Amino acid sequence: MREAKIDKKITKGRSQSEFHDLSERLLNSGDAYWGNLGFWKCANDYSMACEALAHQLAIKVNLSEHSRxxxxxxxxxxxxxxxLGKYxxxxxxxxxxxxxxxxLAKQRLVDSGSTNINLxxxxxxxxxxxxxxxxxxEILIxxxxxxxxxxxxxAYHFPSRKQFLADSYKLLSTSEVGRIGLTDIVLADETLSWGKKVILHSMLYLSRIPKSNIVTLSEYSNQLVQAGFHQIDSQDISEHVFEPFGAWLTSSKVGRRKLKGNIGAWLKYKVTAAFLTWAYRKQVLKYVIISAQARQRS
Ligand SMILES: C[S@@+](CC[C@H](N)C(=O)[O-])C[C@H]1O[C@@H](n2cnc3c(N)ncnc32)[C@H](O)[C@@H]1O
Structure with a gap:
């Protein structure tokens, strides 16, 4: 009941001008608001899969009580x-x-009673x-x-991932062990057919993803090295991301019930899921977890 009320409020109060807004709430259960593609190896629910992806990233960078x-x-x-809570x-x-x-994120941190963060x-x-x-x-980095x-x-949404990697290196290179961790989309094959390119570029345009961010894993690694990183570790988790997201969307009664009456959101998720399934099966895109260590500046 409470969930239904929150969902109604979100849909009503949804910002028209923002591409990234609160609409992913409709996919979540409980009081979660995750908005990623999820890691579905052991999950059968959207919120669970999103949290699992976050855990995968945390494990990749050895998140701990020493992490800043x-x-x-x-x-x-x-x-x-x-x-804050788990790690x-x-x-x-x-x-x-x-x-x-x-x-909303700030409000949720207040509501959670977290005291170990300055909002x-x-x-x-x-x-x-x-x-x-x-x-x-005031918070000087x-x-x-x-x-x-x-x-x-x-990071695939950022104006330039390459710039983000370079800036991150500058922040990390003074630490004894500075690490970057990303879950991200990469190009599976450089030599795509004309037809695949047209579909891919159309979807990138609709999803507000700069074309220049979609590079192969080897180019991604080059960009990390150029930025100043080494010890690059990557893991292809595509099979646990792309297709299962679409399968869940099709089969989930919860998702369907919530998305009913919100044709715009339903269409957006359906098209995204169909595209990702196609991109995975046709070997156009891969989903990866990447970590790298910043070379210490001398
Ligand atoms: C697919 S959502 C993922 C959200 C969240 N990480 C999660 O897993 O639920 C992409 C996020 O990237 C953020 N984003 C996109 N472009 C950005 C930019 N230029 N600078 C900072 N954040 C950006 C959006 O605000 C949005 O929260």
Whole structure:
């Protein structure tokens, strides 16, 4: 009952101008607001799969009570609650483009009673301004402050992932062990047919993903090395992401019930799921978890 009320409020109050808004709430259960593609190896519910993807990332970068995180693209804050609650991280700050999501994330942290975070450290802004002191205001991102940069299912949306990697290196290179971790989309094959390219580029355009961000894993690794990273570790988890998301969307009664009456959202998720299934089967895209260590600046 309470869930239904929240969903109604979200759909009504949905910002018309924001691409990343609160609409993924419709896919979630309980009081979760996750908005990623999920890791479906052992999950049969959207929120569970999204949380599992976050755990995969946390494991990849050895998240612990010694982690001092900068989280880029933190959505509605579910992952922030996880980093603080489960991994008990030492410090957490983040930047997120969506106004509605950032506002909600802060409110949820207040409601959760989290005392180990300064809400001023969660900034609404563009990751392109990561190194701009004006973005952070009073919270200066000082040397040694951050030892982990995370981007959970969002770097492909950034204006330039290459720039994000370079900026992240600058933040991490003063730490003894500075790590970056991302779950991300890469190109499976450089030599796509004309037909595949047309479909891919149309979907990237509709999904507001810059074409230049969709590169092969080997080009991705080159960009990490150029930025200053080494010890690159990547894992292809496509089989547990692309197809299962679509299968869940088709089979889930909960999802269907909630999306009924919201044709726009239903269409968006259906088209996305169909595209991802196609992209996986035709070997156009892969979904990967990547971590890398920043070379220490001498
Ligand atoms: C697919 S959602 C993933 C949200 C969240 N990480 C999760 O797993 O639920 C992509 C996120 O990237 C953020 N984002 C997109 N472009 C951004 C930018 N230029 N700067 C900062 N955040 C950005 C959006 O606000 C959104 O929260």
């Amino acid at each position: 995180i900068l989280d880029a693209g933190f959505g509605c804050g579910d992952q922030l609650l996880l980093w 008990r991280v030492e410090f957490l700050c983040g930047v997120n483009y969506s106004v509605s999501q950032t506002k 001023d450290c969660l900034i609404q802004g563009d990751v392109s301004d990561l190194l701009d002191p004006a973005l952070w205001g 000082k040397d040694y402050l951050i030892n982990t940069v995370l981007a959970l299912d969002c």
